[in-house]
Amino acid sequence: MNINIVPVKTKKDIKKFVDFQFELYKNDKYWVPPIKADERKALSPETNPAFEFCDAEFYLAYRDGKIVGRVGAIVNKAYNEKTGEKFVRVSRIEFVNDYEVSAALIKAVEDFGKQRGMTKIHGPLGFTNLDTQGMLIEGFDYLPSIASVYNKSYYKDHFEKLGFGKEIDWVEFRLTLVEQAIKKAKRGADLLKRRYGFDVLRFSSRDEMKKYAPKIFEILNGAFADLPFVIPFSKKMADFYINKYFNILNPNYVRVVLNKEKDVIGFIVGMPSLSEAMQKANGKLFPFGFTHILKALKKPKVIDLLLTGVMPDYANSGVAVMLFADLQEQMLQEGISTMETTGIFETNGAAISNWKNYDHIQHKRRRCFVKEL
Numbered sequence: 001m002n003i004n005i006v007p008v009k010t011k012k013d014i015k016k017f018v019d020f021q022f023e024l025y026k027n028d029k030y031w032v033p034p035i036k037a038d039e040r041k042a043l044s045p046e047t048n049p050a051f052e053f054c055d056a057e058f059y060l061a062y063r064d065g066k067i068v069g070r071v072g073a074i075v076n077k078a079y080n081e082k083t084g085e086k087f088v089r090v091s092r093i094e095f096v097n098d099y100e101v102s103a104a105l106i107k108a109v110e111d112f113g114k115q116r117g118m119t120k121i122h123g124p125l126g127f128t129n130l131d132t133q134g135m136l137i138e139g140f141d142y143l144p145s146i147a148s149v150y151n152k153s154y155y156k157d158h159f160e161k162l163g164f165g166k167e168i169d170w171v172e173f174r175l176t177l178v179e180q181a182i183k184k185a186k187r188g189a190d191l192l193k194r195r196y197g198f199d200v201l202r203f204s205s206r207d208e209m210k211k212y213a214p215k216i217f218e219i220l221n222g223a224f225a226d227l228p229f230v231i232p233f234s235k236k237m238a239d240f241y242i243n244k245y246f247n248i249l250n251p252n253y254v255r256v257v258l259n260k261e262k263d264v265i266g267f268i269v270g271m272p273s274l275s276e277a278m279q280k281a282n283g284k285l286f287p288f289g290f291t292h293i294l295k296a297l298k299k300p301k302v303i304d305l306l307l308t309g310v311m312p313d314y315a316n317s318g319v320a321v322m323l324f325a326d327l328q329e330q331m332l333q334e335g336i337s338t339m340e341t342t343g344i345f346e347t348n349g350a351a352i353s354n355w356k357n358y359d360h361i362q363h364k365r366r367r368c369f370v371k372e373l
Contacts, residue, residue: 003068003104003289008058014043016323017058020067021094022283024152030143032275036283038244042131043072049236050127053078055116058092059108061101071105073112074127078231083099088113088373090123092132094151095158102158110373122167122370124149129230130241134170135159139364145304147342148172149366156367168228170343172364173355177328177337181357181360185325192318195370197260200326203251212256213242215264216309221302223309227345248274251296252334255326257310257319266310266319270327272300273340302338303331320354 008017018039025031043058045051054076061069061180072091080087090109095101110121126132136149137156144150192198203209224230233241253270277296281289310319329339343366344351 003100004062006060006062006106008043010059011040014040016059016067017043017060017070017092017181020060020070023067024094024096032144032146032278033281033283034146034278035285035289037285042078042127048127049234049240050131052234053111053231054127056091056127057112059105061067061095061105063101064131065215065325067097067190068098069093069101069105071095071109073109075113075116075118075123076127076231078187078228082231086117086119088116088118088121089120089125091126092368093124093155093271095153096157099153099158099161100190101178102155103162106162114373120370121373123370125368126230128233129227133229133367134368136364136366137169138310139172139324142174142363144364145306145340145342146271146274146278147304148364150187159369162371164263164371167368167370169346169368170275170366171346171362172343173322173341173352174361174363175339175341175355176359177331177339178359182328183331184357185248185321185328188318188321189325192322196317197320198265198317198319199258200257201258201264202326203254206249206251209254210242210246212264212267213246214238215258216267217242219264219267219309219311220307222312225312225314238255238297242271248293250300252330253327255323257322259314265314266323267308268305268320268323268327270303270305271341272297273302273304300334300336303327303336304340306342307336324354337357 008014018036022033041047054074056072056074057071060067060073071093074089074091076089090106093105095105113121124132124135124309132149134149135155136151140153215231219230249269250272253272255268256264257266259265272291274296277292280292308320308323
C-alpha cells in the first residue's frame with residue numbers, strides 16, 4: 001500500500017498532528033499526554049521563537065485516507081554553527097508498527113535535510129534541549145516524568161533497520177531517600193556555609209520565584225554550554241519556557257544558592273510528579289484538567305528533579321550538595337521519600353556517582369540515533 005506524506009500547513013493540520021499521538025497511545029497506561037495547546041504552540045512560528053534560528057517542517061503520513069504516522073524535520077542552525085556539523089533533526093516521530101510508514105517518514109526528513117545541504121540526520125530531538133529529546137529503549141513498564149519521553153517499544157527496531165546507530169544515551173534513575181544520603185548532604189551543606197558563606201534561598205510564592213527565573217536561565221546557559229544538543233537560550237526563548245513552566249512550578253521545590261556577595265551561583269528545580277495528573281487531564285487543562293494538576297502540586301508523592309545548574313566557576317565547590325540537602329529537607333517535612341531524575345547523559349559519571357548514596361535504580365534509558373545522509 002502506498003504511503004502519502006503530506007506537509008502540515010494549516011491549523012487544522014497542526015491539530016491532526018497533535019491528536020494522532022492521542023489516538024496511537026489510547027489506553028496505554030504508561031503514556032503521559034502533553035497539553036495539546038502547548039504542543040500546538042510549539043509547532044507554530046507565531047508562538048515559538050525557536051523558529052528564528054531553526055528551519056522546520058512537519059509531516060503527516062496517510063494510508064487509505066487514515067493518518068498512520070507523523071514526524072518533524074528541524075535544522076537547528078545555531079547548533080550546527082556551534083558544532084560545525086550539518087545535522088537535520090528527526091522530531092516528534094510517531095507511527096504504527098509498519099516499516100513502510102517509518103521509512104516514508106524518515107525519507108521526508110532526509111529530503112528536507114538534503115535540500116538544505118545537511119549531511120547527517122539524528123534524533124529524536126526537539127528545537128532545544130528543553131524540548132522533547134531521545135527515544136525510550138529501556139524502561140517501558142515505568143511511568144515517565146513529564147520531562148521525559150515515552151514511545152512504542154518497536155521504534156528502536158525500526159530506526160536500526162533504517163540504518164541508524166547510537167549517538168548517545170540518557171539514563172534515568174529512581175532515588176529513595178535513606179539516612180546515609182540525608183546525613184551526608186546535611187554535613188556537606190553545613191560545611192560549605194561555614195567555609196564559603198554560601199546560603200540557600202527558598203521561595204514562598206511563584207511571583208517571588210519568577211523574579212529569579214532569568215538568572216536561572218543565565219546559569220543554565222553557562223552550566224550546560226558544552227553538553228550535546230545545547231545552544232544558549234536567548235531572552236525570547238527563556239521567556240517562552242518561563243511562561244510555559246514557571247506558572248505551574250511549586251515554589252516549595254525550587255532553590256537557588258547565593259554566594260557571600262548575594263549573587264546567584266546555582267539552582268535546582270524540582271516538581272511534584274504530574275504524570276498521573278496529566279493522564280487524567282488527557283491533553284486539556286479545562287474544564288477539569290487543571291484541577292487534577294493543582295491537586296498533584298499540593299499533595300505530591302514523588303518529586304521529579306527537572307534541572308540543576310551551577311555556574312562554571314563554582315562547579316567544584318559543592319553547591320549542588322547544598323541544593324540537594326535543602327530540597328531533601330523539604331521532602332522530609334512533607335513525608336516524601338522518592339525522587340525521579342530526568343535524563344542524564346551516560347557519560348556524566350560525576351552526576352551519576354551522586355546517586356550511590358541513595359537507594360537507587362537505573363530504570364530507564366533513552367537514545368539519540370544518528371546516521372549519514
